[in-house]
Amino acid sequence: AARVVIGTRSAVFTPLPRLGLVVVDEEHDASLKQQDGFRYHARDLAVMRAHRAGVPALLGSATPTLEALQRVREGAWQRLALPARAGGAVKPRMALVDLRADPGEEGLSRTLLEAMRRHLDAGNQVLLFLNRRGWAPVLLCEGCGHIATCHRCDARLTWHARQRLLRCHHCGHEERPPERCPQCGSPDLSGIGQGTQRIEEALERHFPGLAVERIDRDSTTRRGALEAALERARSGVARILVGTQMLAKGHDFPGVTLVGMLDADQGLFSADVRAAERMAQLIVQVAGRAGRGERPGEVLIQTRQPDHPLLQALVREGYEAVAERLLEERRQAGLPPFGHLALLRAESTDEQAAANWLESLVRALPPMEGVDVWGPVPAPMARRAGRWRYHLLLRADRRRPLHAQLDRLEALIRGQKETRKVRWSLDVDPVDLY
Incomplete structure (x- = not known):
């Protein structure tokens, strides 16, 4: 049997009969968080797995996350400094x-x-x-200021000059650039800004x-x-x-x-x-x-x-x-690592369905002391790949009331008839709000 197992974030689930040490390299890397399906943070699971096995967990980074630094401040974790390169x-x-x-x-x-x-x-x-x-992040009409945008996302199309393509870096949509501005008819179209190709x-x-x-x-x-x-x-x-x-x-x-x-x-x-x-x-x-x-x-x-x-x-x-x-x-803001967040994301091809669904949940959710509920609001990118996206954010100073409120919220979600009309996910400790 292998004595040393090396892998990406899913390696944290590898069954090992005699676990002796868990090492998480580049602890700050956002890719340690699974962003779809079963959402988990491999660093946190690694720490918990080591704790349950009674073995050390070693987290390495030249730029530790604020969460890791605060755990050291609180005395929960020990810091081992490597000051020399x-x-x-x-x-x-x-x-x-x-x-x-x-x-x-x-x-x-x-x-x-x-x-x-x-x-x-x-x-x-x-x-x-x-x-x-790309070559330039924006294709601009010099005549009227029109900017080429993706018809499936609230995003600008990036100009890839060598392939002569406009490409959306969010949904993958590609199209040929117009000969003239679709808004005013001007032929003066220019790539504005710099990308790696340029x-x-x-x-x-x-x-x-x-x-x-x-x-x-x-x-x-x-x-x-x-x-x-x-x-x-x-x-x-x-x-x-x-x-x-x-x-x-x-x-x-x-x-x-x-x-x-x-x-x-x-x-x-x-x-x-x-x-x-x-x-x-x-x-x-x-x-x-x-x-x-x-x-x-x-x-x-x-x-x-x-x-x-x-x-x-x-x-x-x-x-x-x-x-x-x-x-x-x-x-001062009560944000992680001094507070805890949970993000309920909802999306639908119907512009109002996701917002209405979240609003109905907020109306039905009894308030809980110590838990703030913000939203629903449009996601920073309100439309992506043809789907309208809305967010509901929950914040609390302590985990216990937050998770109690999440239990209530999930029961409401399961009981809502309208739930089948939306695609939703509940992300505890989100690493981004997009």
């Missing part, structure tokens, strides 16, 4: 680039381009990160003769494509790497000495309660690709909000300082 590597220098003063062109500031030339001339590699696929083309113009490797979902669809791309990156054949968060997943590129974050502002202004936490985690994880070998690393973070307190804290004091600020914000 592997192999004695020096932490990279981190700096902000103000895009208001140095906008550059095609998403590349002059400061970043100059740093790239310096590192490339020294024989090193450069990694650029942009969590946005950055790749700009880099090929700025650095002719140097191999540029783009690593994202679009470039790695063929079998073996990702492994081949990563091998070209590790071997140094590719001098410039550009990609999405696929590049931030723990890869070791010893030749990379400069990392450029092309747009750090995406997580600063979001309705998602965990957006700022994830932004800080992502920046630190991507920055960790720089200077992993013997040569020192440098990280440049492009932003239009260089004075934002979270970015300032991250650059000057590190992830721990950002986490402390976010924990205080969560404490």
Whole structure:
């Protein structure tokens, strides 16, 4: 029998007769939460399974979740710090680039381009990160301002110039771009903003003769494509790497000495309660690709909000300082890890069916002391893949009353005739509110 079992989140259910240790790597990774069907968090199940077996659970992360940090604060978990980088590597220098003063062109500031030339001339590699696929996130009519949108989702279509396709990254819908604006008839249609494809083309113009490797979902669809791309990156054949968060997943590129974050502002202004936490985690994880070998690393973070307190804290004091600020914000708001959430999602092809169903549940649900019920409200993306989506959020300081109210709510759901007209799910401890 196997003595060591390695697997993805479902490995937490593997039957083992003599369990001795449970390790959860990258404890902060949102993919540990199953987002459909039976919703569970593999980290939490791993901790509970270890507890029941009377064995240690070891959670690893350079950027622990706020929940994990608070458990350490409370004394429930023990912290084992690894302050030094592997192999004695020096932490990279981190700096902000103000895009208001140095906008550059095609998403590349002059400061970043100059740093790239310096590192490339020294024989090193450069990694650029942009969590946005395609050529441009918007196809805009210069005449009337019309923006191409998905007819099945409340989302803009992304322009993929090389395939000459407009693609929805939420439902997968594809269509050819119109010759003229469907609203005003103007032929002046332009791709606005930057995606990884556009950055790749700009880099090929700025650095002719140097191999540029783009690593994202679009470039790695063929079998073996990702492994081949990563091998070209590790071997140094590719001098410039550009990609999405696929590049931030723990890869070791010893030749990379400069990392450029092309747009750090995406997580600063979001309705998602965990957006700022994830932004800080992502920046630190991507920055960790720089200077992993013997040569020192440098990280440049492009932003239009260089004075934002979270970015300032991250650059000057590190992830721990950002986490402390976010924990205080969560404490004041009564949000996790200082409160508990449950999200009832409902969707239907009928625009009103999901909202009406949730409203009927709220009317029938007796109030319970200590449990707040918010909604129903449209989901942040109210329509996705042709279905209208609404949310009902429950919050409580303590778990016991929340789960008692959820028991009542589920009984109401099972007894409602209208339930068969909607698709619903109940998510306890949701990791996002989308």
